[in-house]
Amino acid sequence: MSEEKEHKSGYVAVLGEPNTGKSSFINYVLNEKVSIVSHRPQTTRRSIFGIFNSPDAQLIFLDTPGIFAEERHYLDIMLRLNVKQAIADADALVVMIADKKIAEVTRYLLEQSIRSKKGFIVALNKSDKIDYDGRIYDALANMGVDNSKIVQISVKEQKNLDKLFNAILKMLPEGPNFYEDDIYTTQSMRNIVSETIREQVLLSYFNEVPHCTAVMTDEFKDKGNIVYIHSTIFVEKESQKKIIIGQNGSKIKKISTQARKEIEKLLDKKVFLELYVKLSKNWRKNPRFIKEYLDGPD
Ligand SMILES: Nc1nc2c(ncn2[C@@H]2O[C@H](COP(=O)(O)OP(=O)(O)OP(=O)(O)O)[C@@H](O)[C@H]2O)c(=O)[nH]1
């Protein structure tokens, strides 16, 4: 009999309501920031691949957008399709919850997971501040989710993350690597740059404005010792443009400086960032714009 350890590989979709900590968990496992994180719901918009490599396994995480129960505009419809596709593509599923009860979206995701007949695990996150009691376990049992499929975690305090990781690994089939073992994301550099800028927007403004923004990068030129980047922040209304720019451009200047510093850290190079703000009227309802935005430049 062979002494060799089996090699596992597969796709793992991480699903859940907005703001439950899906991206935080994936960044932690990968020890790399593949996905932006913020305190705002619906931070993730594109499904992002984060690839975990070890000699015994390759796990390809699909970081999905947190969806809302109601579909408010075309963007929401596309995000839900994105989640459905991730479930279809995955070999194993993680449903992340950060709530003492089962919200409508969580119920939907659990139903989809059960129906898919794929292995799944429920992660109750933020246990550092949420005191999970028997009620959630009962509610999950009523849906047919056994206790053995539930794990309480805290990404913030790094509690039980190994346990969750091992439970995921157990669900994956034996198989070879799908990707070279030295890459940790399939995102293009342009997408990473756009997302880093959007993260600064999410962190810098109050109210609805950040949700009305989309960032696209149309130029990324690596000149060896300096990288030239040209990106645009799109907004839906003229009034939002004014808010993003700020008085005498003070606000956009701050965003630009912060984003540039983050990108420089990421690339380990000097960056020249040119950042524009443009109006694309009601882009969240515009299928053509959304296609270009979600599909990315590549
Ligand atoms: N207290 C606490 N906060 C956490 C924990 N995990 C993540 N967070 C915070 O929760 C917020 C949302 O985290 P994200 O990782 O962006 O959540 P997400 O599920 O990817 O959100 P969407 O992309 O909007 O669907 C951030 O402010 C995180 O810092 C945790 O274990 N405990």
Ligand SMILES: [Mg+2]
């Ligand atoms: Mg996210």
